[in-house]
Amino acid sequence: MADFGGTDLEAFRGEVRTWVEANFPAALKGKNPMQVEERNTPTPDMEAWRKAVGSKGWGTPTWPKEYGGGGLSSAEARVVQGEFARARAYNPIGGMGVMMFGPTLLEYGTEAQKQEHIPPICRGEIAWCQGFSEPGAGSDLAGLQTKAEDKGDHFVINGQKIWTSGAQWADWCFCLVRTDTSKKHEGISFVLFTMHQKGVETRPIPLIAGSSPFCEVFLTDALADKKNLVGPLNGGWTIAKRLLQHERSGLTGAGGGLGSGGKPIEQLAKEYVGVDEEGRIADSDLRTRLINNVMNMRAFQQTAVRAMVEARGNASPGNTTSIMKNAGTSLIQERHEMALEIMGHQGLGWEGDDFSAEELGAVRGWLFGKAFTIFGGSSEVQSNIVSKRILGLPDLTQSK
């Protein structure tokens, strides 16, 4: 890794370390309050840390400085990441604005749109939500029907969105709307509007795992300024596809544990199932399946590293993200299933003091984990994309 060495980088590391020591509130050490609910009621420490990181642009380290980003090289960004991890500090700048919308707007937005919308994302001031799926447009996203009527300097939007994560806390929405009913893909536009308006109503959706960040969003004569049309009229599908690539690459990042702070699965198995005289997990059938999962997870992580090294200098996610999403999400689901099996009846508690937090977490994690292979493009849609875009096989779904 040639770009790791330089003395400039070491000097930068020192600078970051000093800054983190001076600015990161000790009370937040080891915590990650980036869950949407907690983020919505921040403590003074959380606010201070968000503002400090936001003013440096280090929450979005590689984004251009002129829009409030860090303006760092990817090597420098890794230094920042490393120093945050070393101090057990979380990145307080996150959400869909950072993960999906920002990178897409930087690519497709006008200068004025970037000036207006990117800096608040870098400062962590504005929460964005994604108005894509509809009751009748899931895997076949381009079948969406939410209609935007051209009223001169603005659009009037009517329709319903669903599975909109964090809509009840969001300030703004990036939304796909139909602006031409005579064509399918070429009749879709990409617009931005504020959630704080009369025509927008949100309703949270309870899931099999309990409460969830997912919402229904009802749009009744909601308004979007014309200046917030991103890309050309009826040219939204191209932008949406790009944004979905960012979404997929974000969704596959899930690591080795079951969740934040969870024990490694092999440790759980040793505790709940016991070990034989050689120290092996006593249930040999479980052990084999568990080893398989652990090894596949490692190969998955090796692939993520390889993709990063190979893409040096070309940071945008490519077609490989489609492989990564299926590989990663299926392994995590398998791991959730195994955790339940390992815990036995203790792994089936819904609530109450008879179960540890870890046990209760395992149940909810298992149930919520079923969404991983559905949202962000289901496994089946991902496989369609791989076979069409990477392998060059004929397309039967006309999914573009």
Added chain:
Amino acid sequence: MAVLTEEQSMLRDAAKSWVQEKSPVTAFRKMRDSGAELGYDVAAWNEMAEMGWAGVIIPEEYGGSDFGYLSLGLVLEETGRTLTASPLLASALGGASAIILGGSDAQKSAWLSKIAEGAAIATLAVDEGPHHRPDKVATTVSGGKLSGKKTFVLEGMAANVFVVSAVSGGAVELYLVAADAPGVTRTKLNLADSRGAANVSFDNVAVSDADKLTGGAALLEKTLDRARAGISAEMLGAAVQAFEVTLDYLKTRVQFGQVIGSFQALQHRAAKMFTELELSRSAVEAALTAIDNDAPDVPELVSLAKAKMGDTFHLVSNEMVQMHGGIGMTDAHDAGFYLKRARAAEAAFGNQAFHRDRYARIQGY
């Protein structure tokens, strides 16, 4: 594909074009049909050696290029694509590794230059039954005599020298035993994959301390890990080729008035194979790189690579036959070659079950 140095890129490109021109699968078929005694084409092997491939991991002072294991893996991947049969794995990687890692100056002088030239074939003789169990060694050295039977010795008929595991004074040691030493007899094995292999028996073969390599059981494991990573690279090439040939068939075979690759049932299986190949490539390259860096986690990374690659080659070789349908069942088609090679390579130096168990033991569960 790992990020390569200029030398590595050149080496890979040279291997790629030589394999395409001089050693396509038809060359393997011809070798098989001829019933070649050694299980490879000697003229082709000489050409490979002339290009320096037999010396890729051998130090320069012994006539090698010392390019390392990732580099040799690149060549093996290319030769693996067309199932090129040669002692590259057994000798230039396996046998050479044992001598580089555990040989005295005299042993290195005696063998490494010849191995680098392709003039001598060295090979590991470590297995004693139908399964790879390198820690269970019944072969013994007692009173200066080595006795025992070794099974499934790769390129065993061509070998000039065997690296033999044997128990001496209660510990596993490795000995260099010349193939023409009195008491050595070998039997050619006719295996499904048509590659060179032999059972070798050692009957009171005279050995001395000068024949012993230094390092014992640890040297054996270290050597085996190199061979395991090397064969994984070969398997990667073969599996990628099997997949590409199959993908091509999906795009050309017409049934029900359309190419069969337009059927989603086949598309998703193709996407699965592609995914597994990408994951396997990562594991194989990581293992080879770890060996070059002498990283502490070589054993687990190698077991990961061999297990993952074994599963993937298994899958792809089965799908190659299935997706080709009837034509894939015929001997005239290459699919059978890949299927047979897959199982032989899976079994060599520990199959998936062996390496899964080993990985978990290393990690303490």
